[in-house]
Amino acid sequence: MPATVTFRLGTLGALVTERFTARLADLDLKPKHVGVLTALAAGPPASQQELAGLMGVAPSLLVALADxxxxxxxxxxxxxxxxxxxxxLTLTARGRKLLAKCGALAQEFDAELTGSLTADQRGQLSDLLGVLAAENGLPT
Amino acid sequence: MPATVTFRLGTLGALVTERFTARLADLDLKPKHVGVLTALAAGPPASQQELAGLMGVAPSLLVALADxxxxxxxxxxxxxxxxxxxxxLTLTARGRKLLAKCGALAQEFDAELTGSLTADQRGQLSDLLGVLAAENGLPT
DNA sequence: TATTGTTATACTCTATAACTATA
DNA sequence: TATAGTTATAGAGTATAACAATA
Incomplete structure (x- = not known):
């Protein structure tokens, strides 16, 4: 089990999410809020239903996130x-600034997480994860 | 954001966990149950407190998992x-068989998830995730 | 008094269902 | 009648706190 990609993606994903969520708290945001901001930044202004469908969450949850x-x-x-x-829903200037800060936090976290890897390995990892993300309809 | 390893590990981890959890249901298990079985298979029989500490969960949760x-x-x-x-807690013969089935399910899921990658790329991905897992105290 | 397991309780996250306004 | 948003309610998962048995 522990050698499978399934197990490793699951456990590492949980660990990364937990630690990154803690840092996000400084910005008064949770991962799903970042998901909304990311989706808005990627496309034109969208309705709550469209965003809920895109993110695969219930419309009622999007109300709370948008609130x-x-x-x-x-x-x-x-x-x-x-x-x-x-x-x-439209991204404001403040929203764009916030999202940029999230990106900076994520890059900072990336550096710590992959600090022991060579630049080549970091690139390989990012590329391979990007392929899987794209194949499964996640943002790229 | 979407290009960071942090974001990709988080989103892919959630997706993989959700889909794999659904398949695990056939065995009447949830991911944390597999965590306990995996920990027991990796070392000698352990107490509930030891396992809770190892897995980073509350002792009260381990009671329910062990139940x-x-x-x-x-x-x-x-x-x-x-x-x-x-x-x-000791792994029974049935527990070992169950864990083996989990491993088979995970390998099956691995094949689907990484089906579009070359064998080389699959190896690279597994290795890189293995390095990060080991560095962060996850099972290897 | 400290520790292991257990139970009781509460909190977080999220979905489902009922409701309102608009189409 | 159907759909977007909202509100009310409920469920899953997990932690914290109180408790019992043993050390």
């Missing part, structure tokens, strides 16, 4: 003029 | 004769 992101000024919520049922 | 593993006959719980406070 918080709006409260800290990271996103703006505007009602769609064409279809007044839809709430369109 | 279930005992109920399905995967482990035996015997009171330590030298220190009657300790419950020593």
């Amino acid at each position: 918080h992101l709006e409260a800290i000024g990271a996103i703006a919520r505007t009602r769609d003029a064409g279809d007044r049922r839809r709430m369109v | 279930h593993l005992e109920a399905i006959g995967a482990i035996a719980r015997t009171r330590d004769a030298g220190d009657r406070r300790r419950m020593v």
